[in-house]
Amino acid sequence: MQKTTIKDIAKALNISPSTVSRALNGKNGVSEKLSVTIREKAEELGYVGNFAARSLKTSQSKTIGVTVSDIRNPFFLDFLKGVDNILFQRGYKFLLTDSGENVEKEKIYLMWLIEHGVDGILASPVTERDGKNNLELYKKIKNISIPIVFYDRVFPEESQFDSVTVDNKDSIIQALKYLYNKGHRKIGIFLSKSGIYTIEQRLEGFIEGCELLGIKINEEWIAKDLFPEEKTYDKLKKLKKNHNLPTAIIATNNKITKQLISASKKLNILIPNTLSIMGYDDLTENEIISPPITCIKQPVFEIGRIASTILLGKIENDETKTTKIVLKTEIVERNSIINLNKNTLN
Amino acid sequence: MQKTTIKDIAKALNISPSTVSRALNGKNGVSEKLSVTIREKAEELGYVGNFAARSLKTSQSKTIGVTVSDIRNPFFLDFLKGVDNILFQRGYKFLLTDSGENVEKEKIYLMWLIEHGVDGILASPVTERDGKNNLELYKKIKNISIPIVFYDRVFPEESQFDSVTVDNKDSIIQALKYLYNKGHRKIGIFLSKSGIYTIEQRLEGFIEGCELLGIKINEEWIAKDLFPEEKTYDKLKKLKKNHNLPTAIIATNNKITKQLISASKKLNILIPNTLSIMGYDDLTENEIISPPITCIKQPVFEIGRIASTILLGKIENDETKTTKIVLKTEIVERNSIINLNKNTLN
DNA sequence: GTGAAAGCGCTAACAA
DNA sequence: TTGTTAGCGCTTTCAC
Numbered sequence: 001m002q003k004t005t006i007k008d009i010a011k012a013l014n015i016s017p018s019t020v021s022r023a024l025n026g027k028n029g030v031s032e033k034l035s036v037t038i039r040e041k042a043e044e045l046g047y048v049g050n051f052a053a054r055s056l057k058t059s060q061s062k063t064i065g066v067t068v069s070d071i072r073n074p075f076f077l078d079f080l081k082g083v084d085n086i087l088f089q090r091g092y093k094f095l096l097t098d099s100g101e102n103v104e105k106e107k108i109y110l111m112w113l114i115e116h117g118v119d120g121i122l123a124s125p126v127t128e129r130d131g132k133n134n135l136e137l138y139k140k141i142k143n144i145s146i147p148i149v150f151y152d153r154v155f156p157e158e159s160q161f162d163s164v165t166v167d168n169k170d171s172i173i174q175a176l177k178y179l180y181n182k183g184h185r186k187i188g189i190f191l192s193k194s195g196i197y198t199i200e201q202r203l204e205g206f207i208e209g210c211e212l213l214g215i216k217i218n219e220e221w222i223a224k225d226l227f228p229e230e231k232t233y234d235k236l237k238k239l240k241k242n243h244n245l246p247t248a249i250i251a252t253n254n255k256i257t258k259q260l261i262s263a264s265k266k267l268n269i270l271i272p273n274t275l276s277i278m279g280y281d282d283l284t285e286n287e288i289i290s291p292p293i294t295c296i297k298q299p300v301f302e303i304g305r306i307a308s309t310i311l312l313g314k315i316e317n318d319e320t321k322t323t324k325i326v327l328k329t330e331i332v333e334r335n336s337i338i339n340l341n342k343n344t345l346n
Numbered sequence: 347m348q349k350t351t352i353k354d355i356a357k358a359l360n361i362s363p364s365t366v367s368r369a370l371n372g373k374n375g376v377s378e379k380l381s382v383t384i385r386e387k388a389e390e391l392g393y394v395g396n397f398a399a400r401s402l403k404t405s406q407s408k409t410i411g412v413t414v415s416d417i418r419n420p421f422f423l424d425f426l427k428g429v430d431n432i433l434f435q436r437g438y439k440f441l442l443t444d445s446g447e448n449v450e451k452e453k454i455y456l457m458w459l460i461e462h463g464v465d466g467i468l469a470s471p472v473t474e475r476d477g478k479n480n481l482e483l484y485k486k487i488k489n490i491s492i493p494i495v496f497y498d499r500v501f502p503e504e505s506q507f508d509s510v511t512v513d514n515k516d517s518i519i520q521a522l523k524y525l526y527n528k529g530h531r532k533i534g535i536f537l538s539k540s541g542i543y544t545i546e547q548r549l550e551g552f553i554e555g556c557e558l559l560g561i562k563i564n565e566e567w568i569a570k571d572l573f574p575e576e577k578t579y580d581k582l583k584k585l586k587k588n589h590n591l592p593t594a595i596i597a598t599n600n601k602i603t604k605q606l607i608s609a610s611k612k613l614n615i616l617i618p619n620t621l622s623i624m625g626y627d628d629l630t631e632n633e634i635i636s637p638p639i640t641c642i643k644q645p646v647f648e649i650g651r652i653a654s655t656i657l658l659g660k661i662e663n664d665e666t667k668t669t670k671i672v673l674k675t676e677i678v679e680r681n682s683i684i685n686l687n688k689n690t691l692n
Numbered sequence: 693g694t695g696a697a698a699g700c701g702c703t704a705a706c707a708a
Numbered sequence: 709t710t711g712t713t714a715g716c717g718c719t720t721t722c723a724c
Contacts, residue, residue: 351700351701351702352701352702352703353701353702363701363702363703364702364703364704367701367702367703367704368703368704371703373703395701395702396700396701396702398700398701398702399700399701399702399703400701400702400703401702402700402701402702403701403702403703403704404702404703404704
């Protein structure tokens with residue numbers, strides 16, 4: 001059995017394809033009666049339309065491309081819900097691609113999205129350790145008038161792109177202040193893959209915050225480039241072996257948070273008594289992990305909603321001014337951080 | 347700036363579009379020299395192809411549609427990785443749609459996928475409480491020669507569809523045996539949304555397993571239709587209030603697992619001492635939850651790989667025989683289940 | 693209110 | 709080896 005086309009419906013009803021098209025698209029210029037007949041016939045024959053043909057003709061696809069850096073990261077689940085939340089009601093769908101932190105793969109997928117004629121792109125650009133990225137491609141895409149909104153990550157020097165991010169530096173400064181107030185002075189930070197914008201920002205925030213608060217920085221406690229995040233275990237083990245554990249460690253993503261917890265358990269490091277942990281990202285399981293994780297929460301769902309809204313504005317209203325939104329994070333307090341002041345009083 | 351077309355390249359090089367097309371698609375019938383020139387020009391002009399045009403002409407899209415019942419379920423993350431693992435290397439991409447356990451939404455997305463001309467579909471069909479589903483639509487899709495492979499869920503009475511599932515009944519029987527061996531006789535099961543194939547199967551497995559092992563079934567301990575899964579708390583609270591807790595509860599999905607843990611904490615029910623819990627799905631956090639969760643593990647990544655492989659076989663080799671793969675689950679042992687025999691010995 | 697005709701960008705059969 | 713031509717299914721302008 002073949003797919004039904006607009007022609008089949010026209011033939012069956014002895015009318016012209018253009019009339020069928022008009023009726024099916026709800027355009028005026030077709031009598032109400034005929035319109036109904038056409039719709040019924042379409043239903044009867046199981047007509048479903050042909051995206052390729054429509055898109056070819058109208059050069060718009062009502063779809064937008066979304067790139068994520070790693071689909072397994074729960075971060076994206078809420079983000080995607082936020083995106084879907086805006087898009088679905090406005091009649092858009094999205095194409096999801098997973099770059100896997102790989103510049104080459106990102107490029108392939110970006111090309112694929114353009115081939116598909118997406119009306120716009122929501123992207124979280126990849127930067128590899130050596131600084132390699134697809135900035136030039138992104139510029140080209142922008143040049144052929146496909147709007148792009150970056151979310152989560154950006155190219156800091158490039159001002160021509162719209163973006164929705166979180167104040168990464170401030171998020172760590174907040175964490176530092178929180179820990180400081182609880183009496184912590186020996187604080188470490190465990191960072192994921194070097195080169196990634198968010199991670200670099202969080203490191204900057206750490207250094208800035210330490211200076212601000214007069215916390216002495218110990219290079220040993222700054223663990224860089226923990227990617228894959230399983231490296232966390234080795235680093236923590238080394239610190240323990242050298243009897244050089246800080247009293248608190250700030251994780252810089254949810255994977256490192258989990259790795260820190262499980263590594264601590266394996267190494268018999270008691271949380272929060274021996275080591276306090278500030279997690280990153282507020283996942284549902286944070287609450288039932290032992291101990292429940294105090295963490296930095298990003299407004300992920302909102303990021304998805306705002307980025308989509310901006311993108312749609314560019315697509316539908318040809319909005320030209322570039323907007324850069326920076327959202328604040330907040331700290332969700334649970335039990336993975338000990339109050340050292342209190343302890344001293346005992 | 348406009349998108350570059352094959353015509354632009356042809357004009358720039360003073361040759362015909364068909365030659366350009368041949369060169370770009372690596373078909374023979376073009377001299378190596380010309381082919382190189384064409385490719386260079388294409389690169390220079392930033393040519394990216396046009397999916398709509400190609401798809402319209404060739405009536406194949408090199409994309410497959412994937413429907414998931416709820417994108418927020420971590421189950422799908424590994425599944426998708428498995429799918430991507432097979433598809434990417436064979437030059438296919440996928441369109442992801444989230445039906446949200448909603449038959450209407452599933453229908454809209456299914457139509458959208460067909461409109462997009464997907465070469466095949468990987469689906470986990472939705473069934474609502476009242477039995478409503480899109481079986482007829484699925485049959486129609488099959489009739490217009492778009493291959494479908496069901497994964498995770500199937501229509502049990504329909505033999506014409508290919509599928510990759512897990513032995514759901516057996517998974518619960520295994521769990522029951524495990525609990526029985528640890529001395530448990532008062533066992534409950536917490537089930538998610540009624541009507542869903544996997545859930546119904548797991549219930550059947552529970553009843554069958556109890557009979558097999560001579561475990562007395564207490565209807566109070568069979569909690570049905572916990573959807574949304576937050577209902578878990580109320581059910582557990584009621585059981586506690588009536589002083590009618592079983593010694594062990596089997597969860598039937600990862601959300602209920604988490605809800606059971608957090609509800610137990612809120613209700614001051616000690617796990618595993620007062621209540622043992624058999625989780626469903628082996629998520630990374632199971633290890634660091636308190637206590638670490640003993641659970642039924644589905645080979646999720648494999649499901650994705652196998653389903654994709656079967657589908658590609660149907661698409662590329664016109665494979666006609668229907669295959670139904672049923673994979674076994676296994677139990678991952680951790681600390682959420684107490685050994686009552688041992689306890690007695692103390 | 694309806695139909696005829698052109699064309700979106702590409703591929704493939706057929707010619708040369 | 710290369711070019712010409714037709715047409716995939718649809719929308720849209722221009723007739724009537």
